[in-house]
Amino acid sequence: MNKNIVLKAENINKYFRVPTLFHVLKDISFEIEKGEFVSIMGKSGCGKSTLLYILSTMDTDYNGALFLDGEDLSHKSADQLAFIRNQHIGFIFQFHYLLQEFTVLENVMLPAKKLGIKSLEEIEHDAIEKLRLLGIADQAKKLSMRISGGQKQRVAIARALINKPSIIMGDEPTGNLDSKNSEIVFSILKELSEEEKLSLLVVTHDIDFAKKTNRIIEMEDGRIIS
Amino acid sequence: MNYPLIFSIAKTHLVSRFKQSAVAALGVTFGIGTFITMIGFMTGLNDLLDGLVLNRTPHVHLYNEIKISEKQPIDFITNPAEELSIVRSVQPKFNQIRIHNALPILDFLNKDKRVKGAIPQIKVQVFYKAGAVNLNGILNGIEPLQEDRLFNIGDYVIEGNVQLLKNTPSGIILGAGVADKLKLSLGDRIYISSPNGALFQLKIVGIYQSGLAEVDDIQSYVNVKMAQRIMGQSESYITDINVKLHDLALSVDMASQLSQQFNVSAIDINAANAQFDTGTSIRNIITYAVSITLLIVAGFGIYNILNMLIYEKMNDIAILKATGFSGKDVQYIFITQAMVIGIIGGSLGLIVGFLLSVLIDNTPFKTEAVPTLETFPVNFDPVYYIIGIIFALIATFLAGYLPSRKAKNIDPVEIIRGQ
Ligand SMILES: Nc1ncnc2c1ncn2[C@@H]1O[C@H](COP(=O)(O)OP(=O)(O)O)[C@@H](O)[C@H]1O
Numbered sequence: 001m002n003k004n005i006v007l008k009a010e011n012i013n014k015y016f017r018v019p020t021l022f023h024v025l026k027d028i029s030f031e032i033e034k035g036e037f038v039s040i041m042g043k044s045g046c047g048k049s050t051l052l053y054i055l056s057t058m059d060t061d062y063n064g065a066l067f068l069d070g071e072d073l074s075h076k077s078a079d080q081l082a083f084i085r086n087q088h089i090g091f092i093f094q095f096h097y098l099l100q101e102f103t104v105l106e107n108v109m110l111p112a113k114k115l116g117i118k119s120l121e122e123i124e125h126d127a128i129e130k131l132r133l134l135g136i137a138d139q140a141k142k143l144s145m146r147i148s149g150g151q152k153q154r155v156a157i158a159r160a161l162i163n164k165p166s167i168i169m170g171d172e173p174t175g176n177l178d179s180k181n182s183e184i185v186f187s188i189l190k191e192l193s194e195e196e197k198l199s200l201l202v203v204t205h206d207i208d209f210a211k212k213t214n215r216i217i218e219m220e221d222g223r224i225i226s
Numbered sequence: 227m228n229y230p231l232i233f234s235i236a237k238t239h240l241v242s243r244f245k246q247s248a249v250a251a252l253g254v255t256f257g258i259g260t261f262i263t264m265i266g267f268m269t270g271l272n273d274l275l276d277g278l279v280l281n282r283t284p285h286v287h288l289y290n291e292i293k294i295s296e297k298q299p300i301d302f303i304t305n306p307a308e309e310l311s312i313v314r315s316v317q318p319k320f321n322q323i324r325i326h327n328a329l330p331i332l333d334f335l336n337k338d339k340r341v342k343g344a345i346p347q348i349k350v351q352v353f354y355k356a357g358a359v360n361l362n363g364i365l366n367g368i369e370p371l372q373e374d375r376l377f378n379i380g381d382y383v384i385e386g387n388v389q390l391l392k393n394t395p396s397g398i399i400l401g402a403g404v405a406d407k408l409k410l411s412l413g414d415r416i417y418i419s420s421p422n423g424a425l426f427q428l429k430i431v432g433i434y435q436s437g438l439a440e441v442d443d444i445q446s447y448v449n450v451k452m453a454q455r456i457m458g459q460s461e462s463y464i465t466d467i468n469v470k471l472h473d474l475a476l477s478v479d480m481a482s483q484l485s486q487q488f489n490v491s492a493i494d495i496n497a498a499n500a501q502f503d504t505g506t507s508i509r510n511i512i513t514y515a516v517s518i519t520l521l522i523v524a525g526f527g528i529y530n531i532l533n534m535l536i537y538e539k540m541n542d543i544a545i546l547k548a549t550g551f552s553g554k555d556v557q558y559i560f561i562t563q564a565m566v567i568g569i570i571g572g573s574l575g576l577i578v579g580f581l582l583s584v585l586i587d588n589t590p591f592k593t594e595a596v597p598t599l600e601t602f603p604v605n606f607d608p609v610y611y612i613i614g615i616i617f618a619l620i621a622t623f624l625a626g627y628l629p630s631r632k633a634k635n636i637d638p639v640e641i642i643r644g645q
Pocket residue numbers: 016017018019022024042043044045046047048049050051643
């Protein structure tokens with residue numbers, strides 16, 4: 001297998017059984033190379049989120065094979081997958097998912113503390129570094145419920161970066177932001193991919209943004225059409 | 227597993243919901259505090275009552291019982307296996323009340339290593355006389371200092387003391403009821419008449435109050451020699467022997483052994499006081515039942531609050547799982563919260579229980595039954611404090627376990643999709 005492939009999906013099929021049997025993902029196969037910025041587009045309801053949950057290992061109820069850095073993930077236990085998510089996958093949600101009662105800094109540090117490789121001082125140093133990279137270092141000590149939506153999404157990106165993951169996935173990360181904040185978040189992601197050689201897979205509805213990425217995957221009715 | 231991290235998350239959850247956490251902890255405090263107070267009070271009372279019995283009851287009591295001969299005269303000339311003999315209206319044979327060879331028996335007992343002390347007693351039926359009044363009475367001839375050492379009679383002498391009796395050959399420690407009826411007090415003289423009609427003048431050197439009216443109205447204490455004189459008997463005349471052992475548990479064996487060896491009746495303390503055990507265990511059952519009920523109520527409080535918390539924290543749980551926390555991690559976060567509530571609430575409960583116990587321990591309480599008692603008796607045995615905190619931990623663990631399992635099994639995808 002090509003050393004440069006970060007993520008590889010092979011013939012992924014998924015069915016929802018309730019309320020009726022529904023073939024939501026059909027023979028999904030694609031690869032993402034290291035440092036590639038890939039966007040996924042498609043009509044609402046075509047299965048983008050469902051695919052992303054599978055790729056991020058949170059959903060294990062599917063057929064097919066999934067490889068991260070060449071490692072087969074399809075038969076791993078829930079605990080092993082949790083560990084892989086922690087170390088190798090950064091996830092950015094559409095809604096700003098932060099722990100409300102924790103400070104911005106604590107939110108960013110959390111995955112690194114969980115990983116438990118670095119010392120607390122190193123983690124804190126890294127976290128402040130990431131916040132600075134995203135231009136919100138001044139918010140570090142605030143409770144995360146007391147900052148604006150755009151800032152929250154940047155905190156979420158900082159959190160996704162903290163463990164130097166192999167790939168960052170985003171499900172409409174700008175979908176809930178105004179155009180100015182969307183632009184900021186998007187340009188940060190673009191910068192990360194170019195300067196830090198980060199691999200990115202982002203679902204978006206915004207065709208202008210998608211055009212600026214390296215590659216667009218188009219989906220329709222659970223299939224990749226181009 | 228990264229416990230400091232899990233603990234810090236649990237702590238943040240608890241602190242940010244301070245009011246609810248405090249209410250849950252106070253529930254535990256209430257349960258444990260009540261348990262400690264009740265158990266301390268109840269067992270304090272038990273120990274006191276048991277102590278009363280143990281202190282003044284001989285472990286083995288030897289005496290000569292008046293009873294019907296097992297072998298009636300006819301049985302000596304017939305063979306009970308072949309012939310049926312019926313004897314109607316059987317009367318007890320005349321039996322001397324005295325114990326045969328009492329002095330050698332006493333000697334023998336006092337040399338036995340298991341025996342703490344064996345002392346004689348002489349029971350004499352008398353009348354207390356005051357003018358025309360004759361009051362029925364029983365004199366106990368005792369060795370005052372030995373009786374006090376072994377059976378704490380001094381605790382019940384409310385005026386005067388046993389030393390005075392020892393020093394006064396014709397002294398008497400008079401039952402409080404008798405003194406009351408005859409309007410006699412310390413230093414007065416009292417006439418008693420012996421079973422064969424002789425009159426004796428005795429000097430009151432003490433007043434005895436057991437708290438039981440039927441005893442205090444009848445019973446008095448004199449020296450052994452005096453009792454023998456009243457009976458007109460020699461110093462080998464002894465009606466009872468009271469034995470105290472080093473180990474109470476031996477009393478049953480000892481009683482049956484002595485009764486066979488010396489052909490006397492012997493009764494052990496367990497047979498004499500079986501009903502006290504029942505009272506003790508019933509009080510214990512009540513205490514545990516009430517405390518466990520309170521803890522169950524407190525447990526439901528914790529269960530509810532954690533359940534609510536988990537619903538409120540669905541997002542947090544989804545985030546934690548999405549960023550790499552395992553189901554177990556999440557479960558431990560919530561169990562930790564329950565346990566923190568249990569430890570804090572339980573410890574407070576121990577303190578509250580202790581303070582209440584101190585309060586009760588200092589509450590004045592006077593009773594005729596126990597003249598030495600000034601305040602309510604309370605037991606401060608640390609064992610109950612250990613039981614209490616273990617109770618609290620088990621209850622909160624159970625209350626936290628079910629909600630935490632739910633948190634463990636929450637599917638983050640469902641939560642994230644639900645937004
Ligand atoms: N838990 C579920 N059970 C049944 N059907 C579902 C479930 N979740 C999503 N779907 C359906 O699957 C399809 C794909 O959903 P989704 O992946 O969220 O689409 P997208 O993100 O592309 O808008 C939709 O038709 C949706 O109604």
